[in-house]
Amino acid sequence: MARGGWFRRPLRNGNRPAPVPGDLWTKCPRCGEISFTRDLERNLKVCPKCGYHHKLTARERIQMTVDPDSFEEIDAGVCSLDPLGFPEYAEKLMRAQQATGLCDAIVTGYARIEGYPLLLAAADFAFMGGSMGGALGEKVVRMMERAVRERLPVVVFTANGGGARMQEGLFSLMQMAKTSAGVALLHREAVPYIVVLTDPTMAGVYASFASLGDIILAEPGATIGFAGRRVGNQDLGVKLPDDFQTAEFQQRCGMVDRVVPRREMRGTLALLLGLLAEERAHAE
């Protein structure tokens, strides 16, 4: 398949992070190191001193991960509604849309990684904590159904600290079933599904499509867990391990295959796509 010939729509590459004046310097929240933002970006937003992986926007993630100009966004106009008339939700949604330039907390589309075609989703923590409402669920399922129709592997980068978005009430809880239904299709049709858990991935998202990957990778130090430290009803007298609910903790518990530094992520994904896709080609 010739590069580009595979796409049916013009490329819409919105990957560039908007330059914000005053963001010349960035302070590392872990070690306090102050770096030139531009240098930090060249280092994939990983602290040169302590290795802290700064949060990325969805568009930064896509730009860092996929082949140049290979990303073609789908379903970009799918937006959340306020089905409960929940206090302050409409305003919060609007502010999040203005701040991020996104309709909701996830971006989906076609992409290539070292030539391998795939469908990719990247969540955005900056959009209401990356919480999962009706729009996110719909976009994830549409992408998975498309992956089954077109037999393309799926890679999902999570960054959903908010879990299910409580402002959409029971509708958002049902997105756990809905997105897992999408995974059930991938599962039944043996379409490869790779999840990369990034900081933070919690609750309703972690307890649905995010923990159902055939392969699950995580970024170093990412917060990953079911209920937040504050929310969880920790038993009195139980001392939590220092790395509780981190990528490393989840790997130790058998929930994550590999903790992969950002610098190695693209290569790792390409390797896996090759191994999984070729296996299938031989079988067919």
Add this chain to the structure above:
Amino acid sequence: MLNNPLDFEKDIAELDALIAELKQMGRDPSVRADAAQKGIDIEARIAEVEAAREERLRQIFANLTPWNQVQMARHPQRPYTLDYIRMLCDDFFELYGDRINADDPAIVGGLARFQGRPVVVLGHQKGRDLKERQQRNFGSARPAGFRKALRLMKLAEKFRKPLIIFVDTPAAEANLMAEEEGISTTIAVNLREMIMLRVPIVVAVIGEGGSGGALGIAVGDRVLMLEHAIYSVIPPEGCAAILWKDRNRAAEAAEALKLTARHALEFGLVDAIVPEPIGGAHRDPQAMAATLKAAIAEHLSALLALSPDALTQARYAKFRQMGRWQELPAVHPEVEALET
């Protein structure tokens, strides 16, 4: 009579006490004689108070707030899963264990007969007294519980038995051990597996439908909710803590979350409401069981007419369409602005 009535049940409890007192008097020959002499008809007086009680009950339950519904769903006298299994099924044979390393008493289940037909039943189980509550972890299942549930579902699929599932949990367990044992993963696996399960699944939310812990066994072809059950993405206390940093504003959060059966039905997220006896299931468990049995039987017989393929396709479509969103014809203006 209830041992510890809810605030809004207090009037009823007082009237109940009065009725009991009158009946006690009625049984005492000397008191009866005394009353007759004074021209007091104790039987008539009892009937009067009972009528007043019925009227008051109707008034109270016509005007329950969402928070009252939360209290009802958590009512300590409410029938639990094992109560319903005993009242609805015959030949119940309980099965134990997740076949990995544990049995979680917060989820119970086994083989049984429903209207003569062999089925697999399972559900969350809360405890009745303090000791049993602790033993059953207040109905909060650990990973072993969700694995046990899945094991029973697979058993049902293997032998083509319909599943009847009762939901009643505040939430899934979230402590260190649950996290270590992969609580998120076990719930997610259940969601994925239930969608493709090739037997009919009827779910009844009988009390608390507490977020992921409830949904982890609730992906059914039909989801019924008892009139005073709740189903919520987050406990109202937790919602209030996040929104307003104040757990005491749970009543407001309950209102905002629209977690009642009426709302869930209106939203198309459950299929039917099963009416409760006036005053709630705990006031007449037998009547409640009869109504629930009829409702389950009706839905089950419709599902039994479908092929396994038709079942799973319909179940996929049912959960696939949940959620509300809008699709803007063009990309959001801000997105365009960023790109140019």
